[in-house]
Amino acid sequence: MALLEIKNLCASVGEKEILKDFSLTIEAGSVHAIMGPNGSGKSTLSNVIAGNPAYKITSGSIQFKGKDLLKMTPDERANEGVFLAFQYPVEIPGVSYATFLKQALASKMKYFGEKPLDAVHFIKRLKVRAQALGVTDEMLKRPVNVGFSGGEKKRLETLQMGFLEPDFCILDEMDSGLDIDALKVVSQGVNIMREAHRSFLLITHYQRLLELIEPDVIHIMIDGHIVETGDKTLALRLEEKGYASYR
């Protein structure tokens, strides 16, 4: 059984149809990358999988671990194991990062009928991962994403991903706004999470990210659906030719 199976999905924002008969199957343990020009629908896809209510599904289906994902609320999807690392993580003034992560983990444990972690185990679980990503205690005391640099925000998204241990991770333009050092730290954070039960969907414009996180499958997305699928050599060919030949 595939981990994620999207079939003939159509989705729109307002009156505009963005995803057009989109299909994609992702097996457990694999890394897929979607590349495409601006406006091809990549970010819409990630929002639709995560359950953003601003997008309307007009037809098609998404199965996640054999369950109907479209029937679930965003929080149910998250607790079932879907994680979206945002391209632009939103600022939440007045809510500290530590409080936020504690609430997120407690929600997940409650979802599975477990008791929340006590403070000692929570801190332990958080610190190990925070240190690996260069996230300091001081950063965790600050409000969620407020006043952080682009690189810090992406490191914190990666921290959340490692902390919540999802089965399916969507990285929406993880490489945008990152210098090469920050990109390496974040990529390493992703690579150590690669396991047989976990899959990734990398959404990117550039081949650079795919040198650091090597995908098993690459898809080219144009105008709301996938136009070509191949192995990692596809990204290299794309780098030479651009998207023009697909239009």
Next chain:
Amino acid sequence: MPAIDKIDINKGTHLQVATGRLTRHEAIDISGSFVVRVEENARYEAFFLMRGQKADIQVELQGKNASCDLKIVYLSAAETDNVIMTDIRHTHSETFSSQIIKGVLVETGQAQFDGVIRIPFDSQKCEGSQNHQAILLSDKATVKCTPELEIYADDVKCSHGSAIGALNEEQLFYLRTRGIPQAEAQKMLIKGFLSEITPDDKISLIEDWMDAHE
């Protein structure tokens, strides 16, 4: 460091804040009207939490370097409307005022905020700011806000702003993508919104109120 007075004002009280002193004032469910006179080099800092009252707060900054800092949180639900009036009078040059008013409304809750900053002709180099923000968690809740600047002096800095709206959908979605259910996410955002001006030991009152109005 100036000395600190902690005070408790009853209804209709006139309070004189003495020269060179910092006076901190925290009160829950204040109502009625009171006048605070702030002398030279004195500072008045107040936090009020209102859950269905009508209060008329007048502050007179009557000596050089007198300043006041008002922070007000109001919570309105059905049958517990709030009416808040502030009147800040800069009756001396080089006086400073700041006001932040934040409200949350549920059900058919209503609120009215009327805030005036007055700076007469001969009060130069004064600074006054007034900021009101409200979050409506129900289509049936309403807020009326009337900010007013009555400024006759020409060398002053004054600002006011008011923002009233629903909870930010993007923030809500972000929290939910981390597994936090809608109701919990809402509470977190409200708490975050109000905690910016609420003393730590008063947060639990806000949480209790939110639990009672889920």
